[in-house]
Every structure is written in structure tokens, then in C-alpha cells.
Amino acid sequence: AQSVTQLDSHVSVSEGTPVLLRCNYSSSYSPSLFWYVQHPNKGLQLLLKYTSAATLVKGINGFEAEFKKSETSFHLTKPSAHMSDAAEYFCVFNAGGTSYGKLTFGQGTILTVHP
Amino acid sequence: GAVVSQHPSRVICKSGTSVKIECRSLDFQATTMFWYRQFPKQSLMLMATSNEGSKATYEQGVEKDKFLINHASLTLSTLTVTSAHPEDSSFYICSAETGTGRSYEQYFGPGTRLTVT
Numbered sequence: 576a577q578s579v580t581q582l583d584s585h586v587s588v589s590e591g592t593p594v595l596l597r598c599n600y601s602s603s604y605s606p607s608l609f610w611y612v613q614h615p616n617k618g619l620q621l622l623l624k625y626t627s628a629a630t631l632v633k634g635i636n637g638f639e640a641e642f643k644k645s646e647t648s649f650h651l652t653k654p655s656a657h658m659s660d661a662a663e664y665f666c667v668f669n670a671g672g673t674s675y676g677k678l679t680f681g682q683g684t685i686l687t688v689h690p
Numbered sequence: 691g692a693v694v695s696q697h698p699s700r701v702i703c704k705s706g707t708s709v710k711i712e713c714r715s716l717d718f719q720a721t722t723m724f725w726y727r728q729f730p731k732q733s734l735m736l737m738a739t740s741n742e743g744s745k746a747t748y749e750q751g752v753e754k755d756k757f758l759i760n761h762a763s764l765t766l767s768t769l770t771v772t773s774a775h776p777e778d779s780s781f782y783i784c785s786a787e788t789g790t791g792r793s794y795e796q797y798f799g800p801g802t803r804l805t806v807t
Contacts, residue, residue, distance in 0.1 A: 611798075617800060618694075618783070618798045618800035619783070619785075619798040620798075621797075624795070665734070676722060676739070676794065677724070677736060678736065678796060679736070680726075680733040680734045680735075681733060682732075682733050683732075683733050
């Protein structure tokens with residue numbers, strides 16, 4: 576089955592420490608992968624996307640993700656967490672092929688940042 | 691960046707009534723829009739794909755007669771929840787797609803919180 580799995584429902588870090596949000600995918604095609612962030616009472620915002628170009632993708636607000644086909648992973652990282660990064664993050668997947676345009680969302684990871 | 695709006699942002703209705711939610715792309719044209727619902731503490735689930743000028747395509751398990759979708763123009767799609775019941779209470783989010791080939795991107799609206807009493 577084609578899907579995306581976020582391995583952690585909650586991640587808690589201290590301000591200034593690195594962030595790692597994990598995501599694995601399963602696809603028969605060459606997928607497109609995205610990370611979106613959802614702040615409370617706000618719409619989803621695209622952080623970054625992978626569409627078969629460079630495997631290391633840089634996004635907004637210092638986030639980046641690396642597409643690793645051998646590990647079927649697309650983990651999101653940031654070197655130094657900021658309080659404003661506290662939000663829910665979704666790894667999102669488009670399988671391509673006949674599912675072109677249809678996004679499948681992971682379960683979400685809530686990031687908490689402590690002072 | 692591209693902006694998508696939804697109206698209303700919150701709505702409370704009585705059981706058995708119908709509610710219409712609008713999704714607009716404000717500064718771009720979108721031939722395709724998508725409707726999602728998000729239950730509390732859960733992820734977004736795609737409900738249907740709305741194509742301008744044609745019938746919407748519903749995901750498995752979504753009742754097309756209950757969730758009526760109309761995509762009358764390149765900037766507007768509407769979702770009408772007919773004969774709403776408390777179990778329809780949810781956060782409804784739309785997105786509008788723009789771009790071509792592998793450079794497409796979906797822009798999301800801020801969502802509409804529906805509460806059915």
C-alpha cells in the first residue's frame with residue numbers, strides 16, 4: 576500500500592537544540608513529498624517539498640529534509656529550535672501515477688519547544 | 691504566496707439543517723480544488739477532488755449526496771453539508787492547486803470549524 580508514516584506523535588525539545596521529525600513512506604512510484612506546519616487556529620503552511628530534484632531540500636524558517644530512497648525516509652530537521660517552531664507538523668505524500676494531485680497526510684507530529 | 695480563503699471560519703448549526711462552506715483562491719486560478727476534513731487530534735483526510743466545470747470525485751466512504759461540492763468557477767468551490775448531524779462536526783479544510791507537471795503545489799485555506807448541535 577502507498578502511504579506515509581510519521582514515527583513520533585509528540586516531540587519535545589529545548590530551545591536552541593536540534594529538531595528531528597521522522598517520516599517514512601511507501602510508494603510504487605517516484606513520490607513527491609512535502610512537510611507542512613499547522614499552528615493553532617491557522618492554515619497549513621508549506622515548509623518544503625521534494626519532487627525528484629535535489630535529495631536535500633531546504634525550506635523556510637531554517638528547516639530542511641533529506642530524501643533517502645534506500646531508507647524510504649524524508650525526515651525533517653532544524654539545527655536550532657525556536658519557541659515559534661512549536662506547532663503540529665505533517666509529512667505529506669503524493670504517490671504520483673494515477674494518484675497525481677491527491678495528497679495523503681501523515682498522522683502528524685506535535686512539536687513542543689521548552690525555554 | 692498564493693492565498694486561499696474559506697468562509698465562514700466557524701459555523702454552528704442545528705441538526706437537520708444544511709451548511710455551505712466557500713473556498714476561494716484569491717490571487718490565482720485553480721482548476722482543481724480539494725476538500726479535507728480533520729477530526730480533533732487526527733490528521734487530514736481527503737474527502738473529494740473538485741474540478742472546475744465537472745463533477746467532483748469523492749473518496750471511498752464519503753457520501754456524495756451528503757457532501758455536495760460545486761466548483762462553478764476557477765476561483766470558487768463550495769462544500770454543502772446537507773442534513774447535518776452531530777457526527778458531521780469537524781474541521782473542514784480546502785486547498786487549491788496551481789502549477790504544472792511536477793511543479794504543482796496546493797495552497798490551503800485556514801479551515802472552517804463546523805459544530806452541529
